[in-house]
Amino acid sequence: MANNNSLVVQQAQAAINQLKYEVAQELGIQLSPTGYNGNLATRDAGAIGGNITRRLVQIAEQNLSSFKR
Template sequence: MANNNTLLVPQASQALDQLKFEVAQELGIQLSPDGYNGNLSTYQAGKIGGSITRRLVQIAEQSLGGGMH
């Protein structure tokens, strides 16, 4: 089975990791620097993921000409 989460731009992985840490910090959630975050609750992980998604959508809308307001 193919991994559908393959990044088309390999450098994007670093940018996404940075975004994850920024969002977690803004939400007051401490992430482990070693990459293991099994101590996070499902709620916390969802808050981080949802915030990242919102931010990526905003970036995409801006790059496409200001979004749909």
């Protein structure tokens, strides 16, 4: 099965990674500097992902509101 998670803008990967580390730090969750986080609790991973999604929605809403007349 093909991976449908390919990025449209390749530079977005660095921004998403930066956001992941910022959110984890704010939540007090320690991420591995090697990039492997297989020992991360599901609850912590979900908290990080949920907060990233919340921020991305806020950013999109702000960008969309600037286009309104």
